[in-house]
Amino acid sequence: MKKIANVFKQLRKAGKKAFIPYIMAGDPSLDDTKRFVAELEQGGADIIELGVPFSDPLADGPTIQRASERALAQGVTLRKVLALVEDIRNDSRIPLVLMTYYNPVFKYGIEAFVREAVRIGVSGVIIPDLIPDEAGDLIGYAKKYGLDTIFLLAPTSTEKRVKIVARSSTGFIYYVSITGITGAKLQLDSTMESTLSLIKKHSRKPVAIGFGISSPEKAAAVARLADGVIVGSAVVKLISEGKDIRAFARAVKEVI
Amino acid sequence: MIKKTKKVPDSRGHFGRYGGRFVPETLIPALAELEETYKKLKKDKTFQQELDLLRNNYIGRPTPLYFAKNLTERVGGAKIYLKREDLCHTGAHKINNAIGQTLLAKKMGKTRVIAETGAGQHGVATATGAALVGLECEIYMGTDDMKRQSLNVFRMRLLGAKVTEVPTGSRTLKDAINEALRDWTTNVRHTHYVLGTVFGPHPYPAMVRDFQSVIGTEARKQILRAEGKLPDCLIACVGGGSNSIGLFCAFLKDKIKMIGVEAGGLGIESGKHAARFAGGSLGVFQGCMSYLLQDGDGNVLGTHSVSAGLDYASIGPEHCYLKDLKAIEYTYATDDEALKAFDLLSRTEGITPALESAHAIAETVNVAEKMPVDAIIIVNLSGRGDKDVMEVARIKGIEL
Structure with a gap:
């Protein structure tokens, strides 16, 4: 499949920004997730984030918490999400990034996880409760087997943190737009621009912005400041309401 | 076997293979600030005197x-x-830590403290410390715990704290901690999280231990x-x-x-x-x-x-x-x-x-x-x- 870095390179050449939707794997079922991936790809998604459900999602707001509960109630585990990716790979080459809390990966075995993820075609991993300082093993294996490690920066990040996170991230850098949890209200202020320029000062890696981006308008506003836009809770909410996510993806893709 | 003479935790908060800092990046600068401030105040005579005075005349030590x-x-x-x-x-012993941390929060210029509570003792202790030093206070508590510890819920409210029910997950202590961490991630700029035990990200396990020692x-x-x-x-x-x-x-x-x-x-x-x-x-x-x-x-x-x-x-x-x-x-x-x-x-x-x-x-x-x-x-x-x-x-x- 396509490498994340190449996706950004091509988009940059075309003067476009990456659209990265997030969905919770197994919400409401793994079969549905497979269908949603196809719909998002048809709608113009460039990379898709697949959430792995966890019992204690401390970085997530109510929308994704509930999606996680629904997926867990279906018996969805990291193992099953990996099997789902293998299945999706029969039909699609779109880069898939797993967003998971650290403990399921730790329990699976860090090397075993990275090896299996790469074997079945996962492009990268985002772990919101793992900072680079604690990720020595993961980064080592990810380099060895070829998995992108996407770390996060936030409006509170100091220059020292920016340097550490930028250096450890591959694929792209995830900039959390707000001090808060997923699905909270987006605030466009000067902190975002100043932190983003700080990131750009220390790294030439692509930066995608996520958290609180709930509409095509907001996506358009933040896209101007970065290389990609991540939309999570809004997509998860549409799914829970049985609405058309392909149309939403198109609407976002058109304006970024 | 690990050598016992080593000072724990190390500079990154590790007790051998245990401990560390596994939280969202948003909180890392706040934890670093907390660590720095605590390190300074640990050696600050005025702070220690203030704490000793409260231990003797307020806690009753x-x-x-x-x-x-x-x-x-x-x-x-x-x-x-x-x-x-x-x-x-x-x-309960919880007050030893709560007084230490609310005093610390005040020194850091925070205007608000939050805490999780299970039995309600840490919630009451934090609400007490907040009332004493003059900080806004919000306590997270699982629905099930609120039921079996209703007396403490009322005590916290008497002390001027807002008690917020956590109806998610197992509706007990761990869910209250999740919610407190979410609040802290959102309000980290003016809020200090008074964690109630020797757990969580560095420096909490060492700092709470010191306050309880x-x-x-x-x-x-x-x-x-x-x-x-x-x-x-x-x-x-x-x-x-x-x-x-x-x-x-x-x-x-x-x-x-x-x-x-x-x-x-x-x-x-x-x-x-x-x-x-x-x-x-x-x-x-x-x-x-x-x-x-x-x-x-x-x-x-x-x-x-x-x-x-x-x-x-x-x-x-x-x-x-x-x-x-x-x-x-x-x-x-x-x-x-x-x-x-x-x-x-x-x-x-x-x-x-x-x-x-x-x-x-x-x-x-x-x-x-x-x-x-x-x-x-x-x-x-x-x-x-x-x-x-x-x-x-x-x-x-x-x-x-």
Whole structure:
């Protein structure tokens, strides 16, 4: 499949920004997730984030918490999400990034996880409760087997943190737009621009912005400041309401 | 075996392989600021004097080390001393940490504190500290815990705190911590999170230990004065593990037998317990690496204990480290054993212990009867039982 870095390179050449939707794997079922991936790809998604459900999602707001509960109630585990990716790979080459809390990966075995993820075609991993300082093993294996490690920066990040996170991230850098949890209200202020320029000062890696981006308008506003836009809770909410996510993806893709 | 002489935690908050900092990046600068401020204030004479004054005149320290003569005679073995943390202002050892941290929050210029609570003791202690130093306060508490500790919920509100119900997950302590961490991630710029135990991301395990170490420092002096020698055994209950570390850490160099008592709930075989060492495995949860009750896929299991304060899926990282070093032994007491000890101490000594502390009393009875009469045990009576009276009556089927 396509490498994340190449996706950004091509988009940059075309003067476009990456659209990265997030969905919770197994919400409401793994079969549905497979269908949603196809719909998002048809709608113009460039990379898709697949959430792995966890019992204690401390970085997530109510929308994704509930999606996680629904997926867990279906018996969805990291193992099953990996099997789902293998299945999706029969039909699609779109880069898939797993967003998971650290403990399921730790329990699976860090090397075993990275090896299996790469074997079945996962492009990268985002772990919101793992900072680079604690990720020595993961980064080592990810380099060895070829998995992108996407770390996060936030409006509170100091220059020292920016340097550490930028250096450890591959694929792209995830900039959390707000001090808060997923699905909270987006605030466009000067902190975002100043932190983003700080990131750009220390790294030439692509930066995608996520958290609180709930509409095509907001996506358009933040896209101007970065290389990609991540939309999570809004997509998860549409799914829970049985609405058309392909149309939403198109609407976002058109304006970024 | 790991060398014991090493100072723990290391500069990154690791106790051997345990501990560390596993939280969202948003919180990292706040943790660094907390670590720096705490390091400075630890050596700041004015701060320490202020803290000492509050310990003496507000908390009521030093707390007595009481020789439980009646209980000793009833058991017929080692002499049993009780470290009376139940006599602290607000009724438990939790205030030692809460006063330290609210004072610290004020020094950092924060205007608001938040905390999680299980049994309600830490919530009450934080609300008290916030009222004292003048900070806005919000306490997160699981729905189930609010029910079984309704008295403490009302106390917190009397103290001016907002108590927010957490109806998600298992509706107990761990879910309250998730919600507190979410709040902190959102309001980190003006809010300090007063974590209630030796758990979570660095520097909390070390900082809370330091604030609680006053228990052991006092007890060591007191027993030398009373008996002219050190005790043979120390016993304390272990939820997150702050009252036990607080007592134990002053005796670590003395190579004394130390026993941490976890919540055995309905028994280990039942799966309904909170005995992390008996039933858990290595994992990463709510900020640190430690022993964790989890399933094969790394999801955190529900726990059960009659005592809300011990009803938690993980345990302070330093406990894991000290267990590996064989410096502390860990065992558990079941709900039934704790309830029996609750009655026993009430009737023999006229002291009603918190259900948490009753776990330590239950183990003390087992250990003391096998020891000679000139041996000495110190038990940390970490809290008083008033808060549990309603719940115990309910369990006994008595309508109040």
